[in-house]
Amino acid sequence: MGNITTDRDGAVLSVDSLQVTYGGAVEAVRGVSMEVPDGAVVAVLGSNGAGKSTLLRTISGTLRLHRGRVDAGTVRFGDLDLTRRDPGQIVRAGVVQVPEGRRIFGRLTVEENLRAGGMGNRDRAAKATALTRVHDLFPVLQERSGQRAGLLSGGEQQMLAIGRALMASPRLLLLDEPSLGLAPRVIGQIGEVIAEINRQGTSVLLVEQNATMALGVASAAYVLDVGRVSLSGDARELAQSDEVQRLYLGHTGASPEQRTERAPRRTLSRWTA
């Protein structure tokens, strides 16, 4: 695992001018370039349909399952070209994804889920180390190891999904909206867990709609808008920017009075006319 060298800028993952289409027609990602520096947490923000999941599918090699195709551009992991490789090779290279909506194996036990996560990891010793790490991070998974995963709470399922991915001893962890559908308190815990995983030496690419959590953990961030990078930079600076404040942190740039004065009148008149 440790033999992946970073390129000259120290980036462990670099995406260059990536273009992806679905079904030969729908452009989901239009020329995205981004980087994850080695040892960093990088956030990708964006609303539904911005191309966030497509970006992760491309990195993980599962585009084909969605009838998607890379039309141009490259995805590099260190000096390894990941573009168009199959998911198994990408996992073995050290890039592992926690998919959106957790996608744990509900009919398998917690222990079996973790075992499934370690399937891409041939090294027994590494697997044992990974299991200890997962149990240290999430003691609840050890307590519930014989239980069907489908019976866990939402937060526990998210922890299992992250733990399952860690079983492959990833060098780079991809997280697709880990906060989705979770209570605010649990979202806070997930944020802490991500920070801890990163402290232990795993780089993280975090895709989120919850900008507060994401910008809290990340050092850098990119904002995707309809398949393009519309903003990028230092996470703290981005959090202060007007656009991010307005779009993702719920602070409106315009004053409330201005907004109510404009919009509704016309639609009303149309109905009353």
Next chain:
Amino acid sequence: MTQFLSLLLNGISLGAIYALIALGFVIIFKASEVVSFTHGSLLLLGAYTVARLSDPLGFLPAVLIGLAFTALAAFLVERLIINQLRGAPVISLAIVTIGVDIIILTELIRQIGPDILNVPHPWGGDSVRIGSVGISENRLIAMGVAGVLIIAFFAAFKYSSWGVAMRASAEDGEAAALMGIRQGRVSALAWIVAGVLAAVAALFLVGAPTPGVSAAAYTVALRAFPAAILGGLDSTGGALVGGLLIGITEALAAGYQDQLSFLGRGFGEVAPYVVMIIVLLVRPSGLFGTKELTRV
């Protein structure tokens, strides 16, 4: 009472054989999302290979080659056809397997011709009596072998890495792929296992009280389909229960056909299908099947 026990025992042994076939059917469905109708001809292929090779090579080598050959055929069907069509609608795939089945079957029937090929089982056609209950040695051995294979199968399915990978990718193929589980490999292995199980079933199906390998062995194999479906297409436990249920029903219906004569002669042969229809009317997804079979 003696007659009942005798029929029950014979039904269980027949059911164990059906369960082997049905298990293969179910794991193929789980691993490749294909309802595979090639199973009947694969089974006949196994029986034919054993019958043809027994004479020159001896029984045991013929059996081993028969198992290997059937497994190889199943593997090739998966690699060359099913794997190439991944993502095609389930119905198209099912029809494709019917096509493959007809091709293999036609060739086998041409080879077998009107003859009945004898398989020289070392245990011959003798019957044994357990108390007052009689059963052919062949069926008794079948029950033992099937029992051992079924236990081994369930143990592997529950505890081995293959079993975990198989269940994980059956539940969520994309998530399994993201864990580095190679679905192609899981699927190919499922076909190989199914091929071996079908060949073992074939070995016993063409022994006493059946006279030998003829094209009729194919229709016997077809009765494993209702076994798999009434158990629930995606449930291995269901395949076992379904197999036994069909075997027992068939034996009882055949044994009591004088009392059941108002249903017409030969009711034993259609009884499995009648049971399947009744079970599905009550439980549309089978006894142990998952309600929602179509995954998005």
